[in-house]
Amino acid sequence: MKARLNRQLFEETIFDSGALGLTTSVVHQFAEPGVYAASVRRIGVHVGVFEFEVRGDATEMQLDINLAAVDRGERENDCDCGPQRGLPVVSPKGYVLFHATSGGGWSVHVGEGKKKAFDSERLTAGDMFALTLLEPTKYRMENALGGAKGTIDVSFSPADAKRLSSLQPVIVTLKSGFAPEALKLVATQGLVFRVEAEARIVISRHGRRDPEPARGPFHVQRPRIAEPRAKKAAR
């Protein structure tokens, strides 16, 4: 079996709550029961709709919606549990997590009827932005809808490699500023922003990427000429 490596994991440099990628998710709690239609967009362009139901008697506390699957016309969360067969359900006390298994630039707008219930490009109090950073380097974080700024320093050492599975996520609160403002993480460690003010959180790589080790000069040698040169011949 020739398995393909998920290269996107290692290529992302900007992590934006309003433009989701492979390692970012936004979480919203839909407290009002009802059927919701989520309009999925990619780089601002509508690509599909996903419906789900928030129901008082539902026991499901988490509903994951894969925005990339909506774009592909797939329905990963179909079930027999709603009054409208095939509609996934979640409890009003539960959470809907929007993520994408491929691509980037995903956003979602959810309305109940005509009322806008959630806009991933404009997070509000109670929402969460969760992500994981892989590349060990320095990052800037900012709230694009406010003035909050901060830094993240991601490291990775041979000692860290042995404790990846035991790393606990770091929780950051965003109100008028990030608390804490400066974070130290280990690559792959979880990072959760609890949003308490209107926000669009953008994390971008700030540190320079270490150059790859030199592979040595590339030698080109002219083919040797067997015949004597004209000068020598003249002597």
Add this chain to the structure above:
Amino acid sequence: MPNLTIAASEDSFKRMFNAIRDNFSFADADSIDFGPFTAGYDIAFHLENGDVDLRADNTVKIDELDIKWDKLDLSLGIDIPRKCIGGWCIIPSPFGCILRFPRICLFDDDPDIEVTLPLGGITSEVSLTGRLVMRHFDNPARPPGMHAWDAQDAAPSLASEWRLFIDDPVVDIDPIDIADTVGDLLEAAVNAAIDNLLFFLPGWARDIAKAILGPVIDLIRAILDLPDDIQEWISDLLNVSFGLLDIIAQFIIDYFGDKTPLATIEDPYPLLPATTNPNNFGPSMLIPVKVPIRRLAVFNTDVEMVLEADIG
């Protein structure tokens, strides 16, 4: 009482043995699916040395015959489980996790890696014991009714012959003794295979990917169900699971006992070759003098090999 008796010294017998020993070569390759992994071998060896002893009990023993491994490659195909990151808890509670981050996998499927361990460069030993035997070989290509003399004159020869073998030898072969550095060799090979799988990633990403995959040798240990002693595990794989010892022993038995004669004697045996007629009469050439060998027996003492023939 035999009509003809020929004896060959032990040294002559050794020269005959050395000649066929030097023509010996063996090569084989196979693989077996063990479920969580596949294993294969690709081997080639020849024979060297050997202490030839004609014994008083009418047997021949060849001791300390060296199996020189020209190639002894063991390949392991391993299906690495798909490894993922994420899955950590976003909202914990005393009753368990309420909300989890999705899992993101390194590969879209279980990746396969194949490592080849070059285990050659070692020497194994084999010994064989048996009685000598002469067997009559009737050339199967010879048409029915063709006279023996015409068969000898045919090109290629269709002659029958007597062949000298070691009859159904008993072969004792030492287990293939793998160097104790094989654990390091396996670890290096697996690391190289993983690097090859991730070759296009920058160094930092490769380190992280390898960390996500887990300590590689531990992972491989789990997949292969390796005991602490990798050397013994690989020896068992070669010797027992593949049955290489049986395969090699059978090939040696067939080679010396049936396929490759130590010596051959034409039947009928040319006592005098064709020659020009020295007389002033008759044909210009005299035909060869040949005697059919009705029975040819062989035995040995501790100093010589003796052939006894009944002719006519």
